[in-house]
Amino acid sequence: QVQLVESGGGLVQAGGSLTLSCSASRFTLEYYAIGWFRQPPGNEREAVSCISSEDTSTFYAGSVKGRFTISRDNARNTVYLHMTNLKPEDTAVYYCAANLLRTGCRPPPLIAKTSEYDYWGQGTQVTVSS
16 A cells, blocks of 8 residues: 655744655655645645656745755655744644656646645644744
């Protein structure tokens, strides 16, 4: 069974950094567009970043652009989200997901459409204190 697993979440002070990892079993991430999404308490899930498989183009939501970096390590079958200068409003459960039908990402501001992603991880909590 395909499984995506996020790790790296935690509690950090505002201005701090975290790196989230998304790994997979029985599934090769490099062949698909991979999105990072987040769901703040009481809010809908939103796209944060996306990396394509075809040319490794990267896309970011406006709220995180310049602070977050998405990358792939195909040898490790892992996608990362490096987050810097974290703010309290970044507090959310973060999910990675794979799009089986698209190798590319949607153009900004959409970046990634939640309904188009097929495999999801269980999420990792990121809490930023002020």
